[in-house]
Amino acid sequence: MNQEEAFRSEIKAGYTFKGDSITLGAAMLEEKALTGAYVKVPLKTLNRHGLIAGATGTGKTKSLQVLAENLSEKGVPVFLMDLKGDLSGLAQPSPGHPKIDERHEQIGLPFEPKDFPVEILTLSEQEGVRLRATVSEFGPVLLSRILDLSDTQSGIVAVIFKYCDDNKLPLLDLKDFKKVLQYATGEGKEAFSKDYGRISTASTGTILRKVIEMEQQGADLFFGEKSFDVDDLTRIDDQGRGVINILRLTDIQNRPKLFSTFMLSLLAEIYSTFPEQGDTERPELVFFIDEAHLIFKEASDALLEQIESIVKLIRSKGVGIYFVTQNPTDIPNEVLSQLGLKIQHALRAFTARDRKAIKLTAENYPTSDYYDTKEVLTGLGIGEALVTVLDEKGRPTPLAATLMRAPMSRMDILTDAELTTVVKNSRIADSYNEVVDRESAYEILNKKIEKAQSKAPPPAPKTSRRRSSRRQDPIVKVLTSATFIRGVMGILNKVLK
Structure with a gap:
């Protein structure tokens, strides 16, 4: 058996699964695609998380698109965080191209242009279904971690939430939360401290500043009603395809704290509300977080800890x-260390730091008798990637340099008219885009303060008694000074003489 036959045999053994799977492309050996040597990922292990990495322009977004399309076809809903705005093309079929036909001929797969069911979501005032959550739904622990508060400050937030629960004060948006903080150290200080203890104005001041910082990143648009129901992310269309939910973040990509806050709250709610799945034949929902480095770069230690916990635990929810x-x-x-599927596109070695990163990256992949991983990482072409997945028993598959299949949908953004049509055809937009501002803590406390002020007795009139000043008139001071008297007496003596 020659090298190619041995490699084909290894790929076939490693990437043949009993259950349903998604074909990513064909394995390559010595920069040549081996037609029919398919590299696949089993649906069963797609809740084990994954990574798509590579330098700019190497094909990461197209690999994401391929996975999203095939998951949708298999009836699995998808959620995409789109920071660059180049994923909306999933709603339109690919126009095709001779190079796509050539690629698929090498892989050994037919190419069929298709569109997919897309829901456009937004955290801002862009077109799309508005996503919101109330402060109460966040809860004191998550809110404190997002604000990166100290233990003492976190304790104050917990007391504020307890006070609101006990006194039926809904915490819906950030102005509610700020109002309660101000009330607890202002007009309502005595009543608050009687049952909940006195809290430091210095600590509440720090918390307020951090809330304002988050508001400046646009969080005031996110906190409020109507809250988004996470079950709406798991919809299936009339043809049995999973809906691809695209969260457009093009206008807030320079505000990573906002979308990392949203991501964490959404994952936390999914974890708390979705039933335990155990080992099933397919995932319930798959998240793709584009430009993920922005989240980790800006995240506090507390936020990182929370993300790590969610990643470890949420796979049990499918x-x-x-x-x-x-x-x-x-x-x-x-x-x-928690990521099972790895699709690694080319890396560039321009600096010593780049070479060090390539060496570290190569060590994250299984060893291979057919590749020098470090060399392959810098030699991959556009739309080629090193791939390893978990098989149905949770074992890493053989490392395969892979010629990735092309997306079936458009590899470009929607026009403004096409985007408007997608939003207009949404079945849930009308429900979530209506602005709701019902009575909550802010309004209730304002009424309470006004009522207390109207019942308070008028302040006693102040008398206009002026305290006599001990300060002497400057002229009198001069006339009575010893120096002045001595001077005058000296002149008089001279005159009299």
């Missing part, structure tokens, strides 16, 4: 999380 970034070293080791 949810897979896939991070898309330029370099695997952008992802904390604690998270990276």
Whole structure:
């Protein structure tokens, strides 16, 4: 058996699964695609999370698109965080191209252009279904971690939530939370401290400043009603395809704290509300987080700890999380160790730091008798990647340099008119885009303060008694000074003489 036959045999043994799977492309040996040597990923292990990495322009977004399309076809709903705005094309079929036909001929797969059911979501005032959550739904622990508060400050937040629960004060948006903080150290200080203890104005001041900082990143648009129901992310269309939910973040990509806050709250709610799945034949929902390095770069230690916990635990709910970034070293080791599927596009070695990163990246992959991983990482072409997945028993498959299949949908953004049509055809937009501002803590406390002020007795009139000043008139001071008297007496003596 020659090298190619041995390699084909290894690929076939490693990537043949009993259950349903998604074909990613064909394995390559010595820069040549081996037609029919398919590299696949079993649906059963797609809740084990994953990574799509590579330098700019190497094909990461297209690999994400391929996975999202095939998951949708298999009836699995998808959630995409789209920071660059180049994923909306999933709603339109690919126009095709001779190079796509040539690629698929090498792989041994037919190419069929298709569109997919897309829901456009937004955290801002862009077109799309508005996503919101109330402060109460966040809870004191998550809110404190997002604000990066100290233990003392976190304790104050917990007391504030307890006070609101006991006194039926709904915490819906950030102005509610700020109002209660101000009330607890202002007009309502005596009543609050009687049952809940006195809290430091210095600590509440720090908390308020951190809330304002988050508001400046646009969080005031996110906190409020109507709250988004996470079950709406798991919809299936009339043809049995999973809906692809695309969260457009193009206008807030320079505000990573906002979308990392949203991501964490959404994952936390999914974890708390989705039933335990155990080992099933397919995931319930798959997340793709594009430009993931922005989240980890800006995250506090507390936020990182929370993300790590969610990644470890949420797979039991049938949810897979896939991070898309330029370099695997952008992802904390604690998270990276949890990722089963790895699609690694080319890395560039321009500097000593780049070469060091390539060496570290190569060590994250299984060893291979057919590749020098470090050399392959810098030699991959556009749309080629090193791939390893978990098989149905949770074991890593053989490392395969892979010629990735092309997306069936458009590899470009929607026009403004096409985007408007997608939003207009949404079945849930009307429900979530209506602005709701019902009575909550802010309004209730304002009424309470006004009522207390109207019942308070008028302040006693102040008398206009002026305290006599001990300060002398400057002229009198001069006339009575010893120096002045001595001077005058000296002149008089001279005159009299």
